[in-house]
Amino acid sequence: MNIQIQSVKFDADQKLIDFVQHKVGKLDRKVDNTTGAEVTLKLDKDDTAGNKVVMLRLAVPGHELVAERRSKSFEESVDLCVDAIKRQIERYKEK
Incomplete structure (x- = not known):
């Protein structure tokens, strides 16, 4: 699976990139024919619920x-994010 990682407002170190690739790469086992994944890592100014924001997009057929x-x-x-996508994959497979 092709995984694109983008970091906004900071430079991600190799350890974080490897962690993301490992976790997101496991999603390929859950669903067939994934065309790719986009991960956006962003630092946010608002620190009330945490300032580390991750958006994960997984492309499956259709x-x-x-x-x-x-x-x-x-x-x-x-x-x-990976847990949320796993739940969405289960609902996707039921359809």
Whole structure:
């Protein structure tokens, strides 16, 4: 699966990029024919619920599954997005 990672307002280190690729890469096992994934990592000014925002878009045939989560760390936000996409994949498979 082709995974594109974009960091906004900061430079992501290699450890974070590897973590994202590992977690998002596992989604390929859940659904067949994924055409790619886009991950946007963004630092936000508002720090009430955490300033690390992750948006994950997974392209599957005929659909685009999207999740956006905010938390205190990028790793936690990525985990939350992956869990949300897994639930969306289950609903997608039921159709």
